[in-house]
Amino acid sequence: MAKKDLTAYSICSDARAMIKKAREDGVETVWDRLEEQEPQCGFCELGLSCRNCIMGPCRIDPFGNGPKRGVCGADADVIVARNFGRMVAAGAAAHSDHGRDLVETLHAVAQGQTTDYGVRDEAKLRRIAAEVGLEVEGKDVKAVAAALADQFYEDYGFKRGSMSFLGRVPAKRQEVWKKFGITPRGIDRDVVEMMHRTHMGVDNDAVSLCLHAARLSLADGWGGSMIATELSDILFGTPAPATAKVNLGVLKADHVNILVHGHSPIVSEMILAAVRDPGLIAKAKAAGAAGINLAGLCCTGNELLMRQGIPMAGNHLMTELAIVTGAVEVVVVDYQCIMPSLVTVAGCYHSRIVTTSPKAHFTGATHVEFDMHNARQKAIEVVELAIERFTARDQGRVDIPGEPVDIMTGFSNEAILTALGGSAGPLLDAIKAGQIRGAVAVVGCNNPKVKHDYQNSNLIRECIKRDLLVLVTGCVTVSAGKQGLLMPSAADLAGPGLSAVCKALGIPPVLHMGSCVDNSRIIQLCGMLANALGVDISDLPVAAAAPEWYSEKAATIGLYAVASGVFTVLGLAPPILGSKAVTDLAVSGLEGVVGATFAVEGDPVKAAELIDARVRAKRKALGLTP
Ligand code: XCC
Ligand code: SF4
Numbered sequence: 195m196a197k198k199d200l201t202a203y204s205i206c207s208d209a210r211a212m213i214k215k216a217r218e219d220g221v222e223t224v225w226d227r228l229e230e231q232e233p234q235c236g237f238c239e240l241g242l243s244c245r246n247c248i249m250g251p252c253r254i255d256p257f258g259n260g261p262k263r264g265v266c267g268a269d270a271d272v273i274v275a276r277n278f279g280r281m282v283a284a285g286a287a288a289h290s291d292h293g294r295d296l297v298e299t300l301h302a303v304a305q306g307q308t309t310d311y312g313v314r315d316e317a318k319l320r321r322i323a324a325e326v327g328l329e330v331e332g333k334d335v336k337a338v339a340a341a342l343a344d345q346f347y348e349d350y351g352f353k354r355g356s357m358s359f360l361g362r363v364p365a366k367r368q369e370v371w372k373k374f375g376i377t378p379r380g381i382d383r384d385v386v387e388m389m390h391r392t393h394m395g396v397d398n399d400a401v402s403l404c405l406h407a408a409r410l411s412l413a414d415g416w417g418g419s420m421i422a423t424e425l426s427d428i429l430f431g432t433p434a435p436a437t438a439k440v441n442l443g444v445l446k447a448d449h450v451n452i453l454v455h456g457h458s459p460i461v462s463e464m465i466l467a468a469v470r471d472p473g474l475i476a477k478a479k480a481a482g483a484a485g486i487n488l489a490g491l492c493c494t495g496n497e498l499l500m501r502q503g504i505p506m507a508g509n510h511l512m513t514e515l516a517i518v519t520g521a522v523e524v525v526v527v528d529y530q531c532i533m534p535s536l537v538t539v540a541g542c543y544h545s546r547i548v549t550t551s552p553k554a555h556f557t558g559a560t561h562v563e564f565d566m567h568n569a570r571q572k573a574i575e576v577v578e579l580a581i582e583r584f585t586a587r588d589q590g591r592v593d594i595p596g597e598p599v600d601i602m603t604g605f606s607n608e609a610i611l612t613a614l615g616g617s618a619g620p621l622l623d624a625i626k627a628g629q630i631r632g633a634v635a636v637v638g639c640n641n642p643k644v645k646h647d648y649q650n651s652n653l654i655r656e657c658i659k660r661d662l663l664v665l666v667t668g669c670v671t672v673s674a675g676k677q678g679l680l681m682p683s684a685a686d687l688a689g690p691g692l693s694a695v696c697k698a699l700g701i702p703p704v705l706h707m708g709s710c711v712d713n714s715r716i717i718q719l720c721g722m723l724a725n726a727l728g729v730d731i732s733d734l735p736v737a738a739a740a741p742e743w744y745s746e747k748a749a750t751i752g753l754y755a756v757a758s759g760v761f762t763v764l765g766l767a768p769p770i771l772g773s774k775a776v777t778d779l780a781v782s783g784l785e786g787v788v789g790a791t792f793a794v795e796g797d798p799v800k801a802a803e804l805i806d807a808r809v810r811a812k813r814k815a816l817g818l819t820p
Contacts, residue, residue: 285750290418732759732789
């Protein structure tokens with residue numbers, strides 16, 4: 195197969211060097227497999243294929259010549275809406291089931307069933323418990339933790355028919371949700387209901403399906419994801435600003451290198467504790483290594499980066515390439531976004547993929563199952579495996595490209611408020627004065643269909659130039675960090691207003707707010723700003739973008755952003771274009787319902803212009819300078 199020039203795949207020199215090495219080493223990557231899949235199915239791309247029952251599979255002809263209905267009679271609108279609904283349900287399920295693991299961990303801590311985990315931020319535990327209406331006066335940590343775990347368990351079911359964090363939603367927004375019947379009721383309930391509605395012969399109206407998709411996405415954003423974020427802070431510490439490093443250069447040729455990949459800090463925090471164990475460090479030295487080096491990939495990397503300053507080796511499209519360095523002993527994974535190909539890539543070197551979750555087995559990987567009661571011990575076993583693998587490493591095949599880049603991290607809402615002197619007031623003043631014209635959350639993944647990191651990093655550049663403060667999470671963090679955009683010095687690339695504010699506060703124009711579940715921090719911040727101004731979130735000069743998204747979870751995040759009132763630009767179209775009704779709803783109709791829409795734009799300059807237009811309109815409506 196003809197290979198494209200290396201510059202076509204990624205803007206990053208470490209990525210290009212490793213794609214070249216992969217070719218030399220005979221390792222197949224995600225880009226090779228994408229080429230093999232092309233041309234991809236046009237029906238599926240448009241959302242027009244259905245296999246929800248075995249009277250099918252069915253497909254609708256987008257050109258109107260072939261069949262217009264599936265065997266059951268479902269038309270293009272119903273099929274597209276059902277498929278999109280299931281996509282959103284899967285994304286919400288992933289985030290929320292991750293959140294569930296944290297609730298179970300808090301519960302185990304409260305019941306004294308584990309000593310491996312504990313409450314690291316008791317003040318936050320008490321604050322959150324009081325916020326959701328629990329009695330905290332005179333109660334000890336364990337009692338408060340037990341009550342909070344019980345409260346969150348109910349958010350998953352349907353006992354209360356509402357969610358703990360609804361109080362964070364501005365009153366005007368709650369009215370909008372009530373009016374259209376999209377107030378989330380229970381995380382599991384709303385996800386299950388989507389599976390029910392999309393069974394053959396249940397909900398057969400595209401608008402009704404889309405509204406329920408919005409409701410269940412809100413159960414994720416203001417529910418499952420928000421619970422995951424807040425409990426991770428309580429159990430592992432609330433992030434505060436710190437500096438760290440990013441790119442494949444964080445790997446060390448003379449060290450045992452362990453990468454954590456996936457999403458939950460429950461596993462990665464234990465690995466971190468184990469790599470700091472003096473006994474294990476001594477073992478590594480006895481095996482000929484200079485020490486043990488831990489680095490992160492994807493979202494669990496973001497969790498460790500935010501709270502512990504652990505370096506980041508890369509984002510989604512760097513996960514295979516990290517192993518191609520030949521310097522990685524073990525990749526410890528939990529769940530989500532872990533390409534099954536990693537097992538094959540690891541097999542081309544001395545590397546091992548270690549799976550840890552009972553929910554996520556990979557054929558060919560080494561399974562070391564972690565639970566609340568054995569996590570510390572299991573982490574030690576994993577580090578011992580890595581030390582053993584180090585002795586099998588072929589140093590002649592090691593190539594670690596480039597030097598790491600500095601990044602600033604740790605901007606939880608608590609940290610942002612502290613940096614501002616205790617309240618959102620100074621931020622609002624800067625927005626009112628037009629120094630900061632607005633804020634844009636640039637979030638999400640990489641996708642081999644677009645040049646790696648190009649759209650992510652260039653949209654950020656375009657936004658800060660326009661005096662728009664940028665907030666990043668997930669894989670975009672690495673895209674931005676590698677380009678130097680997460681350092682205070684990037685203020686020089688910002689417009690004059692934003693640049694001045696950043697310099698005065700010593701912060702970067704692009705703030706790292708965490709992993710993908712931590713997008714909940716961003717909507718919470720939007721809620722706080724709206725409340726401070728007495729307006730709805732949809733009145734704020736804010737926007738969101740997922741320039742290189744690939745995952746079902748990103749679709750869910752995009753939808754809860756829009757349903758919360760935040761205009762959202764996607765760099766790639768979701769599979770809905772086969773239905774005019776669903777597409778019209780997404781890009782215009784939703785404005786009249788939730789006060790925000792999606793737009794699809796892959797070009798970073800054009801995307802920034804769309805965002806700028808939204809910010810201008812919102813500023814004008816608030817009586818501010820454009
Ligand atoms: Fe996955 Fe969360 Fe996307 Fe990265 S950004 S590819 S979802 S790891 Ni969340
Ligand atoms: Fe075909 Fe309808 Fe079955 Fe889908 S649900 S596969 S459209 S018959």
